[in-house]
Amino acid sequence: MIRCSWPVYAVLLLTLTGRQLWAHHLEAGTEVTSPGPLPPIVLHGSHLRGEVVLMAQAQRQPPAPATSSLGLPPQATVFQAFAPKVGVRAEGQFLYVESDGMPAHNMMVGITAWQQQVPLPQAYTGANAWRIPLNPVPAKSPASIKNRFLRGAIALAANGIPIFNPQNNRGEVSAEIGELDQWGGHCGRADDYHYHAAPLHLQTLLGKGQPIAYALDGYPIFGLTEPDGSAPAQLDAFNGHSTPALGYHYHASLKYPYVNGGFHGEVVERDGQVDPQPRAGGVREALQALRGARITGFTAKEKSYSLKYEVSSETRYVNYTLLDAGAVKFDFVDGRGQTRTETYSPRQRGPGGGERPPGEPKGKDGRKKGPAKGPPPPERDASTGPARGPRPTSSTPTTTPPSSRSREKSATDPKIR
Incomplete structure (x- = not known):
């Protein structure tokens, strides 16, 4: 029988209790929101609003190992800190990183x-994993991302989430216009979250x-x-520099x-992306x-999610x-508790994640148009008429006929059931 002093026992008890409480917290789907109004983006490291979620994530994830596992290159170290959500393998000149694109924090x-x-x-x-060169080669003509690479990712975060250009597909800086x-x-x-x-x-x-990426x-x-x-x-124009200890690297x-x-x-570079x-x-x-919409909450269960937002009071x-x-x-x-249900089958979009290519035609207001035959949104604000639902799609890019939709209306508790 292993004996331990009461301080050690207390620490072990608190640790186990904390894990059980956190597991119960996830199972219950308790919503974690940030107090007070949020700016478009807050970038203050450990002082980020939503710090409760950050600390919970830190408890769930083990610290980064000092070295990568046997047979893996050192680049794998930070990704291994998020196993099993993130997986790595080395093949040839590349590190391949696998994930489901869903971070542990709320969204x-x-x-x-x-x-x-x-x-x-x-x-x-x-074959659809992220690919990181193991032996990067300085480019003869380094490429700026300003007004370029507006599709797809430019980097991959250690938690397996892609990082896109700070500009959106219209060339606007997403952090400055309330998109993040x-x-x-x-x-x-x-x-796709990124x-x-x-x-x-x-x-x-x-x-x-x-x-971090x-x-x-x-x-x-x-x-x-x-x-x-x-x-x-x-730092150079790309937020990078070289040091004796690290060689060339970028900074946030x-x-x-x-x-x-x-x-x-x-x-x-091909079709506006890496x-x-x-x-x-x-x-x-x-x-x-x-x-006029503002997202105020997000709840996650194992296979169910709930996004809460406010619009038109x-x-x-x-x-x-x-x-x-x-x-x-x-x-x-x-807002009255009435539910409209739609069920969708898988379809695959083009490369580069979910960002629209920058070369699509623009409308009279200068903004890029969506697909010529795209569906209406599930909600519209009061000034644009009644709400309508999106058309579900089949496993092919064609639209499923309305008769095959799964649709129901009922008064219900708006929370996840």
């Missing part, structure tokens, strides 16, 4: 410019001595400081470009902006559940 809270997309798991696995949550992320047109700014909370989890050219991205805590000096920043402002290393990179799989057509919900064979059931709950 979407604080967004005021919302395209009605919600976070769905993605299959970034196998308190973690610097939002959902693309394929309901960051448009550096995920600084990862520096708190991993420590200052570890990168890797750019797709293979160079690491560190947080706001050097590993010794000092401020980075003499609290203002544009937030992450790597370009690629010091060699990359291939190529190759994974494809995001969507189950429904991309939706339109819902004017009403509180509304998008509740959705993952079904078999990749299908997703959506319950759109209005």
